[in-house]
Amino acid sequence: MSDSSSEPKRGHFAKEKGEVILREHEYDGIQEYDQKLPNWWLFTFYGAIIWFAVYWFLYYQTPTFRTDREKIIAEMTAIQEKKAAELEKTLASLDDQTLINVWAADPAIVASGEAIYTTNCVACHAADLSATMDAGGTKIPLPGRSLIDGQWTYGGKPMDMFKLINQGSPAGSPGLNGALMQAWGQMLTPKQIAEVTAFIIAKNPQEFPVTP
Ligand code: HEC
Structure with a gap:
C-alpha cells in the first residue's frame, strides 16, 4: 500500500x-x-x-418457445381429446342389453357402481334411490328425482340413463323445481358412469330383467 x-x-x-x-x-x-x-x-x-x-x-x-399459457391450452386440449376418445370407445362397446345382461349382472361392477353412487349421488337421490329423506316419520324430498319409481323423464333405457348422467340435464330442460343435474362426465370416467348406471339398473330388477 x-x-x-x-x-x-x-x-x-x-x-x-x-x-x-x-x-x-x-x-x-x-x-x-x-x-x-x-x-x-x-x-x-x-x-x-x-x-x-x-x-x-x-x-x-418469436414462435421459438411456447408460453406457459400455450402449453396449458395444448395440454388441456389433449386431455379433452383423450376423454372424448375414451367416451366414444365406451359408447361403441355399450348398448342397453349389454348394460343389463353383462354390467348390471356382475356383482363386482355393481359394487363399484354403488361406491360411486354413495360418494357422488346420495346427497340428492338418497341411499335408497327414492330421492327422499326420512325425518321423524315424514318423507322430505331431496333435490334429485327418484330412481326407483319407474318414471324416467329423459328416457328409461339404460343408454338414455348413461347419456343423461354423462351430459347432465339437456340444455333448456325445465329441471326439477328449477334444479338441473350437472354433467357427471366432467368428474367421472365413462367406465365409472357405466358402473353407476349398472348399479341403478340392478336396483330396478322388475324394470330391467336379465334376458338370457
Ligand atoms: C346436486 C343434486 C344432484 C346430484 C348430486 C345428483 N343428481 Fe341426479 N338429478 C338431480 C336433479 C335435480 C335431477 C332432475 C334433473 C332434470 O329434471 O333436469 C336429476 C336427475 C337424474 C336422473 C334422471 C332421472 C329421471 O327421472 O329421468 C338420473 C338417472 C340421475 N339424476 C342420476 C344421478 C347419478 C348417477 C348421480 C351421481 C353420479 C346423480 N344423479 C347426482 C340432482 C342431482
Missing part, C-alpha cells in the same frame, strides 16, 4: 482499478467513497440486461 492510496482523493468517480475516491457531496455529515466496480460484477450485471432482451425477444416475439 502506497501513501497515495491510503489517503482518498476527492472527486466525482473512480476511473481506474484500485482508485479510492471520496465523493464531493455530503449529506447530513455523511460522505461516500466511490470505487470502480469489479469487472466480474459488471459482467454479470450487463449480462443480465442482455439476457433479458434476448429472452424477451425469443419468448414473446
